[in-house]
Amino acid sequence: QAQLVESGGGLVQAGGSLRLSCAASGRTFSRPHMGWFRQAPGKEREFVAAITGSDDNSYYADSVKGRFTISRENAENSVYLYLQMNKLKPEDTAVYYCAARFGALSTMIQTRTADYWGQGTQVTVSS
Secondary structure, eight states: OEEEEEEOOEEEETTOOEEEEEEEEETTOOSOEEEEEEEOTTSOOEEEEEEOTTTOOEEEOTTTTTTEEEEEEEETTEEEEEEEEOSOOGGGOEEEEEEEESSOHHHHHHHOOOSEEOOOEEEEEEO
């Protein structure tokens, strides 16, 4: 069984920056696709960014493109995932979730489903 643990959320003023981290580990955890999703109060969970398991290609939601950067570090049976968030806006306020999927990345992005999820970390951007 895999475990994903996020950290790095907090309160920041508009225009500021935060860096989220996700430590993913497990008995057979090897190069899955990874992604970040977020959910604001009263809204559905939405895709933010994703990175492929084999060649580190990255994908972003239009709302964060040019402001957020996803990256990963791979280790034996573990992955460290990051989300650098710059020029934050109040509409970025949400609970951010780390996710891992061993199937098609496109499916994870389009259906917002994953094999494993973290517990979430709150990001609040004040105006």
